[in-house]
Amino acid sequence: MAWEYSEKTKQLFMAAVHGEPGTHLGEIEDPDGFGEHGSIVCGDAMRFTFRVKRHPTDPAQDVIVEAKYLTFGCTSAIAASEALCIMIEEGGYTPIQALKVQNSDIVKFLGGLPDQKIHCSVMGAEALESAVFNWAQRRGVDLEKLGVDIHAEEQAEGRIVCKCFSLSEPYIRRKIKELNLRTIPETTNAIKAGGACMSCHHVPGGLQDILDDTWGKDKDSLRIVPATNLRSVPGRLVEPVESRSPEQLSLSPYQFSKKVEKAIDQYVRPLLVKDGGDLEIVDIKDALIYCRLGGACAGCAGANQTLKMMVERTLKDMVDQRIRVIAV
Amino acid sequence: MRTIYADNNATTQVAPEVYEAMIPFFTVDYFNPSSMYDPARGTANVVADARKRIARRLGAADPKEILFTSCATESNNTAILGAAKANPNRRHVITTAVEHPAVLEVCKDLQRSGYDVTFLPVDGEGNLSLSAFVRALRPDTLLVTVMHANNETGVVFPVEQLSRLTKETDPAIVFHTDATQSVGKLPVDLGGEFRHVDLLSFSGHKLHAPKGVGALYVRRGTRMKPFMIGGHQEESRRAGTENVPYIAGLARALDLAEENREADEARIARLRDRLEQAIEQRIPCVQVNGKHAPRLPNTLNVSCHYVEGEGMLYQLSAEGICASSGSACTSGSLEPSHVLIALGIPFTAVHGSVRFSFSRYNTEEDVDRIIKVFPQIVANLRKLSPYWDNEKNVPRPNAGQESRST
Numbered sequence: 001m002a003w004e005y006s007e008k009t010k011q012l013f014m015a016a017v018h019g020e021p022g023t024h025l026g027e028i029e030d031p032d033g034f035g036e037h038g039s040i041v042c043g044d045a046m047r048f049t050f051r052v053k054r055h056p057t058d059p060a061q062d063v064i065v066e067a068k069y070l071t072f073g074c075t076s077a078i079a080a081s082e083a084l085c086i087m088i089e090e091g092g093y094t095p096i097q098a099l100k101v102q103n104s105d106i107v108k109f110l111g112g113l114p115d116q117k118i119h120c121s122v123m124g125a126e127a128l129e130s131a132v133f134n135w136a137q138r139r140g141v142d143l144e145k146l147g148v149d150i151h152a153e154e155q156a157e158g159r160i161v162c163k164c165f166s167l168s169e170p171y172i173r174r175k176i177k178e179l180n181l182r183t184i185p186e187t188t189n190a191i192k193a194g195g196a197c198m199s200c201h202h203v204p205g206g207l208q209d210i211l212d213d214t215w216g217k218d219k220d221s222l223r224i225v226p227a228t229n230l231r232s233v234p235g236r237l238v239e240p241v242e243s244r245s246p247e248q249l250s251l252s253p254y255q256f257s258k259k260v261e262k263a264i265d266q267y268v269r270p271l272l273v274k275d276g277g278d279l280e281i282v283d284i285k286d287a288l289i290y291c292r293l294g295g296a297c298a299g300c301a302g303a304n305q306t307l308k309m310m311v312e313r314t315l316k317d318m319v320d321q322r323i324r325v326i327a328v
Numbered sequence: 329m330r331t332i333y334a335d336n337n338a339t340t341q342v343a344p345e346v347y348e349a350m351i352p353f354f355t356v357d358y359f360n361p362s363s364m365y366d367p368a369r370g371t372a373n374v375v376a377d378a379r380k381r382i383a384r385r386l387g388a389a390d391p392k393e394i395l396f397t398s399c400a401t402e403s404n405n406t407a408i409l410g411a412a413k414a415n416p417n418r419r420h421v422i423t424t425a426v427e428h429p430a431v432l433e434v435c436k437d438l439q440r441s442g443y444d445v446t447f448l449p450v451d452g453e454g455n456l457s458l459s460a461f462v463r464a465l466r467p468d469t470l471l472v473t474v475m476h477a478n479n480e481t482g483v484v485f486p487v488e489q490l491s492r493l494t495k496e497t498d499p500a501i502v503f504h505t506d507a508t509q510s511v512g513k514l515p516v517d518l519g520g521e522f523r524h525v526d527l528l529s530f531s532g533h534k535l536h537a538p539k540g541v542g543a544l545y546v547r548r549g550t551r552m553k554p555f556m557i558g559g560h561q562e563e564s565r566r567a568g569t570e571n572v573p574y575i576a577g578l579a580r581a582l583d584l585a586e587e588n589r590e591a592d593e594a595r596i597a598r599l600r601d602r603l604e605q606a607i608e609q610r611i612p613c614v615q616v617n618g619k620h621a622p623r624l625p626n627t628l629n630v631s632c633h634y635v636e637g638e639g640m641l642y643q644l645s646a647e648g649i650c651a652s653s654g655s656a657c658t659s660g661s662l663e664p665s666h667v668l669i670a671l672g673i674p675f676t677a678v679h680g681s682v683r684f685s686f687s688r689y690n691t692e693e694d695v696d697r698i699i700k701v702f703p704q705i706v707a708n709l710r711k712l713s714p715y716w717d718n719e720k721n722v723p724r725p726n727a728g729q730e731s732r733s734t
Contacts, residue, residue, distance in 0.1 A: 074638035
């Protein structure tokens with residue numbers, strides 16, 4: 001899959017990795033707002049910090065003058081981080097105004113992003129939101145009173161729907177509405193939910209249920225039956241029709257294996273130990289005894305001969321003529 | 329800027345000799361080998377000759393054991409589904425967690441239609457446990473399908489021992505190996521060490537033949553049903569008009585690879601080893617995946633902790649260097665490489681993997697150039713990473729300790 005990035009995305013990425021002047025790589029020391037989103041497990045993570053010019057009397061009128069980021073992520077994640085900082089700085093926004101910068105604005109600034117990279121822009125918007133929340137706490141601004149709906153803390157609460165990316169139900173519900181996500185693929189592209197193991201797609205309370213709940217169930221549309229429903233009942237016994245073992249051994253498998261072990265302990269192992277070797281029984285299937293020579297015998301040229309001649313002969317004589325020894 | 333191609337496990341350049349060998353069969357000897365007139369006998373002979381040469385190179389007893397296909401994916405589908413179809417009384421398949429999707433997804437498909445599939449795990453170096461393999465064998469096992477060499481890490485599985493253990497347990501179990509990455513690079517002798525292998529897949533474009541041609545070795549007496557039906561070609565075991573030029577190219581490519589294999593592979597191994605040592609010396613916090621396992625001589629898979637693979641590939645590409653990554657961002661899905669996950673690579677590194685894979689056309693200068701630019705590329709991204717302390721050039725103390733939460 002070749003890159004389908006816009007020129008703007010490529011240019012911002014290359015400028016960032018080369019640390020060109022005017023780029024926003026880094027972390028502001030003692031920032032006024034600090035926010036993070038994502039984690040290294042998911043494949044992208046962003047730390048976003050900003051500094052404000054403080055308003056002497058009304059903290060709500062602080063103006064953001066500097067923004068920086070550290071981002072672990074792909075080309076478009078880094079370009080989206082740059083874009084966010086540029087937009088925030090150029091806007092001359094208060095932190096509350098900055099919340100108006102949506103992921104779609106970042107996508108627009110970048111001249112578009114491939115569908116499967118939309119989540120990179122969402123990460124930027126989420127990190128910004130979390131930084132604004134942090135600023136409000138530091139500066140004693142009551143966001144709720146100002147009518148600002150902040151969700152940065154919701155991720156900690158709520159049932160986890162997408163276990164691979166640790167995304168909670170409240171978060172997914174909000175994002176589905178905010179970003180007008182109508183299908184599972186759209187949801188995955190935007191916020192990664194359901195993008196890895198896919199087991200949350202069609203389970204009760206899963207992504208499809210949340211989508212149906214949000215938008216109403218489209219009765220005419222074909223429901224795709226998840227392939228996993230077709231799987232046979234786990235643990236169902238499959239009766240082997242051809243039996244390849246010799247006739248049923250008269251002993252129970254347990255008695256048989258005990259007898260094999262005893263014969264090895266009494267007659268085989270002492271001879272091997274004398275030469276600094278040992279023998280491990282790896283498995284017993286009917287009359288097939290899988291063994292591995294250890295100690296000094298391991299890797300020695302005559303090892304397989306030893307197993308065949310000595311061990312198999314002994315076990316045939318002592319336990320059952322049908323025994324075959326296989327070297328592992 | 330000259331392109332440095334270091335992604336030969338993805339595909340290879342067609343060798344000029346191979347290209348030459350194919351040319352006559354496009355505009356001059358273009359006849360359908362199944363036709364009755366005299367000129368068609370010529371093209372039929374070309375296919376027969378190619379079959380004979382490939383059989384000999386692989387140690388097959390009879391040229392009829394070689395089926396031509398369109399690619400390794402088709403060969404794998406044919407082998408697995410064909411074996412399952414021909415042995416309907418058995419319902420168990422053994423494979424590994426690190427197979428190429430052309431095997432893994434076919435096995436998962438069997439699982440969905442009611443088969444029981446064992447996916448054998450690997451250890452941190454990418455090795456299989458022979459004991460776990462033996463314990464997985466069952467009376468109703470119909471097929472074992474285990475790759476020879478891994479496409480991502482280059483780790484080589486002991487096909488010789490696995491196939492022997494299979495056949496000593498039960499000769500009726502079909503043993504298949506996907507040898508797409510190893511044919512032409514490692515010795516494959518179906519009359520010798522691989523004498524217990526029933527089915528073996530490979531393709532042309534990993535060994536300097538073109539894309540669009542592959543082969544499946546089917547040992548005489550192996551129970552399997554055809555996958556492609558609708559024609560009598562390949563003795564009705566694979567329908568479809570023979571791709572004469574590409575088949576001629578495949579035979580020429582295998583001849584070339586085998587004639588020069590030891591010298592070529594020794595030289596390629598030196599290139600790979602030099603790059604590996606340089607990366608380990610010059611870049612902190614890297615790990616070579618599969619370093620202590622038997623490995624293909626041409627493959628180097630390194631994980632750079634705390635950086636993301638796609639950003640590395642993009643910068644390499646800007647320097648004219650082609651490589652690939654197991655990072656989620658390059659895969660089209662959001663999940664990083666299933667192979668690296670199976671190896672248990674720590675999550676701080678699984679997204680930061682890069683694979684360099686060489687061929688006979690790579691040079692010392694190629695390696696020099698990669699060594700020159702790659703450490704800086706990693707450093708560039710670490711400067712941006714919230715997990716890296718740039719003053720001390722070490723990971724931040726808390727990096728990687730966070731839980732899996734957003």
